[in-house]
Amino acid sequence: QVQLVQSGAEVRKPGASVKVSCKASGYPFTSYYIHWVRQAPGQGLEWMGVINPFGDDTTYAQRFKGRVMMTRDTSTGTVYMALSSLKSDDTAVYYCARDYYGSGSPERYWGQGTLVTVSS
Amino acid sequence: DIQMTQSPSTLSASVGDRVTITCRASQSISDWLAWYQQKPGKAPKLLIYKASSLESEVPSRFSGSGSGTELTLTISSLQPEDFATYYCQQYNSYPYTFGQGTKLEI
Numbered sequence: 284q285v286q287l288v289q290s291g292a293e294v295r296k297p298g299a300s301v302k303v304s305c306k307a308s309g310y311p312f313t314s315y316y317i318h319w320v321r322q323a324p325g326q327g328l329e330w331m332g333v334i335n336p337f338g339d340d341t342t343y344a345q346r347f348k349g350r351v352m353m354t355r356d357t358s359t360g361t362v363y364m365a366l367s368s369l370k371s372d373d374t375a376v377y378y379c380a381r382d383y384y385g386s387g388s389p390e391r392y393w394g395q396g397t398l399v400t401v402s403s
Numbered sequence: 404d405i406q407m408t409q410s411p412s413t414l415s416a417s418v419g420d421r422v423t424i425t426c427r428a429s430q431s432i433s434d435w436l437a438w439y440q441q442k443p444g445k446a447p448k449l450l451i452y453k454a455s456s457l458e459s460e461v462p463s464r465f466s467g468s469g470s471g472t473e474l475t476l477t478i479s480s481l482q483p484e485d486f487a488t489y490y491c492q493q494y495n496s497y498p499y500t501f502g503q504g505t506k507l508e509i
Contacts, residue, residue: 327502328490
């Protein structure tokens with residue numbers, strides 16, 4: 284079965300960086316895109332970007348450009364999301380999610396979420 | 404970016420009620436819309452994709468309709484497990500964008 288397992292909770296100081304991992308299993312890793320979505324405490328869902336594990340191409344939401352980088356390791360079936368220059372309002376649960384049937388489809392399978400806390 | 408506006412933000416209802424949530428897009432998204440259900444502390448769950456296609460194992464009391472700029476999610480007869488927050492999401496173009504959510508409460 285499709286599984287996405289994310290790394291554990293992180294605490295960072297403002298200005299620092301964080302890297303969250305998402306290990307995929309149960310399907311051909313390079314056949315489906317992986318999206319990253321975050322949710323601040325008590326708030327809604329915010330789409331951050333997407334990576335194509337086959338070609339390593341990425342698309343990021345404008346507000347994260349220059350601060351976010353999504354990468355993948357095909358040897359381990361793992362996708363990474365790195366966010367730099369952290370601010371307190373980056374405190375959120377970060378989810379990775381696999382798309383449903385390929386490019387241009389919504390997120391169907393979700394990781395368990397990783398809480399990133401930014402606090403001095 | 405395509406803006407998605409959901410209404411209402413909060414909806415109070417009772418078991419057995421029929422409820423409708425509306426999502427309006429700032430430009431036409433054809434039928435490239437998904438609906439998610441989220442319960443506290445859990446990841447979102449895909450209910451409907453392509454505006455009206457029911458995800459497998461999702462009860463048939465959930466249905467989606469519409470296209471263009473106005474789309475709706477209807478729950479025909481609310482069950483206790485349906486009380487949650489619902490989000491629409493357009494995937495017509497990047498960046499994918501979500502509505503602000505509708506909290507369905509008893």
